[in-house]
Amino acid sequence: xxxxxxxxxxxxxxxxxxxxxxxxxxxxxxxxxxxxxxxxxxxxxxxxxxxxxxxxxxxxxxxxxxxxxxxxxxxxxxxxxxxxxxxxxxxxxxxxxxxxxxxxxxxxxxxxxxxxxxxxxxxxxxxxxxxxxxxxxxxxxxxxxxxxxxxxxxxxxxxxxxxxxxxxxxxxxxxxxxxxxxxxxxxxxxxxxxxxxxxxxxxxxxxxxxxxxxxxxxxxxxxxxxxxxxxxxxxxxxxxxxxxxxxxxxxxxxxxxxxxxxxxxxxxxxx
Amino acid sequence: xxxxxxxxxxxxxxxxxxxxxxxxxxxxxxxxxxxxxxxxxxxxxxxxxxxxxxxxxxxxxxxxxxxxxxxxxxxxxxxxxxxxxxxxxxxxxxxxxxxxxxxxxxxxxxxxxxxxxxxxxxxxxxxxxxxxxxxxxxxxxxxxxxxxxxxxxxxxxxxxxxxxxxxxxxxxxxxxxxxxxxxxxxxxxxxxxxxxxxxxxxxxxxxxxxxxxxxxxxxxx
Ligand SMILES: Nc1ncnc2c1ncn2[C@@H]1O[C@H](COP(=O)(O)OP(=O)(O)OP(=O)(O)O)[C@@H](O)[C@H]1O
Ligand SMILES: [Mg+2]
Numbered sequence: 001x002x003x004x005x006x007x008x009x010x011x012x013x014x015x016x017x018x019x020x021x022x023x024x025x026x027x028x029x030x031x032x033x034x035x036x037x038x039x040x041x042x043x044x045x046x047x048x049x050x051x052x053x054x055x056x057x058x059x060x061x062x063x064x065x066x067x068x069x070x071x072x073x074x075x076x077x078x079x080x081x082x083x084x085x086x087x088x089x090x091x092x093x094x095x096x097x098x099x100x101x102x103x104x105x106x107x108x109x110x111x112x113x114x115x116x117x118x119x120x121x122x123x124x125x126x127x128x129x130x131x132x133x134x135x136x137x138x139x140x141x142x143x144x145x146x147x148x149x150x151x152x153x154x155x156x157x158x159x160x161x162x163x164x165x166x167x168x169x170x171x172x173x174x175x176x177x178x179x180x181x182x183x184x185x186x187x188x189x190x191x192x193x194x195x196x197x198x199x200x201x202x203x204x205x206x207x208x209x210x211x212x213x214x215x216x217x218x219x220x221x222x223x224x225x226x227x228x229x230x231x232x233x234x235x236x237x238x239x240x241x242x243x244x245x246x247x248x249x250x251x252x253x254x255x256x257x258x259x260x261x262x263x264x265x266x267x268x269x270x271x
Numbered sequence: 272x273x274x275x276x277x278x279x280x281x282x283x284x285x286x287x288x289x290x291x292x293x294x295x296x297x298x299x300x301x302x303x304x305x306x307x308x309x310x311x312x313x314x315x316x317x318x319x320x321x322x323x324x325x326x327x328x329x330x331x332x333x334x335x336x337x338x339x340x341x342x343x344x345x346x347x348x349x350x351x352x353x354x355x356x357x358x359x360x361x362x363x364x365x366x367x368x369x370x371x372x373x374x375x376x377x378x379x380x381x382x383x384x385x386x387x388x389x390x391x392x393x394x395x396x397x398x399x400x401x402x403x404x405x406x407x408x409x410x411x412x413x414x415x416x417x418x419x420x421x422x423x424x425x426x427x428x429x430x431x432x433x434x435x436x437x438x439x440x441x442x443x444x445x446x447x448x449x450x451x452x453x454x455x456x457x458x459x460x461x462x463x464x465x466x467x468x469x470x471x472x473x474x475x476x477x478x479x480x481x482x483x484x485x486x487x488x489x490x491x492x
Binding site: 077079098099102103104105106107108109110112114116117118119120129130133134162164165175178179182 | 387388390391393394395396397398399400401404408409412413416490491
């Protein structure tokens with residue numbers, strides 16, 4: 001599985017990039033976050049956030065606990081509301097609520113730390129639910145595509161089982177397949193490997209690396225530096241609700257500019 | 272004992288008990304689910320309406336609800352379903368039982384909804400399901416499974432609460448029991464035994480089915 005090219009259909013126009021490039025400016029924007037502020041009561045969790053992610057770009061978000069990484073992810077598909085600023089996906093402003101918001105969310109895949117598979121549905125049903133109910137595909141069509149996706153993430157032989165019968169790594173790969181089945185324009189990952197036993201982390205990261213190489217636009221909150229180095233075009237460092245710096249992975253890891261980033265890297269590199 | 276069965280329509284009276292239970296159970300399941308949907312909806316007004324419903328009907332004695340529905344509607348508002356008073360009373364009994372037990376069904380389902388990890392609701396929204404779709408596809412199926420035990424308890428309580436319908440003259444078993452006791456105080460013990468046994472026959476399978484289902488349908492986490 002790990003060596004197979006991702007082959008995400010419909011075939012992406014972008015060829016697999018041999019080395020991550022930093023040509024952000026030349027990409028058309030997929031996610032545009034402009035001046036976003038969010039509060040939890042008195043806590044100013046997101047402070048004037050500006051971030052543009054180009055089509056096919058892979059951005060890794062790093063930062064200490066409580067810096068607002070999850071909140072940023074959840075705000076991008078409006079699982080959380082925000083007070084001011086604007087977020088556009090592929091040029092479209094996020095609708096406030098209702099059907100339009102549901103439709104837009106379908107274009108934004110999200111993978112959670114705790115997998116969140118639907119416990120009463122089989123693996124196959126988990127993956128086909130969205131395509132059938134939201135994209136209005138036929139069951140046969142949805143089954144076929146789901147089986148392909150499950151094969152690609154290496155869990156096709158488990159498709160009749162229930163989530164609780166799978167290992168964490170398998171469940172997370174199913175969760176990725178569930179998101180991909182919607183043919184999303186962008187995928188958000190919030191610490192997708194943090195709840196996994198060490199031996200399962202790589203099977204999930206391999207899937208994510210292939211996905212990145214296939215040209216998927218990705219925003220990934222993770223502390224897996226190996227992943228950032230292998231797949232990211234850019235690392236964004238957050239602290240206390242602000243984006244403190246952004247750079248190519250090698251540059252960020254070897255020459256962080258801000259004191260807060262140096263401090264943070266010192267802590268995570270020391271173990 | 273045989274004398275009792277020969278003289279009084281005991282089986283017919285139990286039949287009425289079953290009929291009330293059956294239709295009120297369906298009614299309470301439907302209405303209770305609707306109220307539960309109100310209570311878990313994201314709209315504050317709906318939540319308040321749902322909470323008001325539960326607090327009003329759960330805290331009002333059932334006898335009062337049944338008598339009130341019957342008397343107020345028929346006598347004061349002149350509203351009735353049919354000319355046949357006996358049948359009309361049955362309808363009102365079913366309605367009274369329904370609105371009362373719907374409050375309990377709602378609360379059982381709500382406890383079931385709380386067994387579903389919030390992350391699954393977020394995952395449902397994040398693949399683009401609307402609120403209604405996530406409710407029907409993800410939340411309610413698991414809520415029902417998580418609520419089998421309290422729902423079963425509500426059903427058993429409902430079966431026994433049908434005896435209150437006697438207050439508006441529905442010919443169910445407790446009304447007949449009263450008649451039989453008045454006529455044949457000498458047979459008081461057999462009368463009580465027959466009525467008690469009848470209820471056990473009705474409710475025991477409900478209890479067994481509840482335990483069986485809750486074991487079988489439990490969502491593995
Ligand atoms: N629902 C909430 N209500 C109130 N405060 C919240 C809520 N969710 C998060 N917070 C607070 O907002 C801040 C940012 O939280 P967030 O989860 O985004 O951080 P994070 O960077 O993802 O941290 P971690 O690395 O621990 O996951 C924290 O101080 C947190 O306590
Ligand atoms: Mg987080």
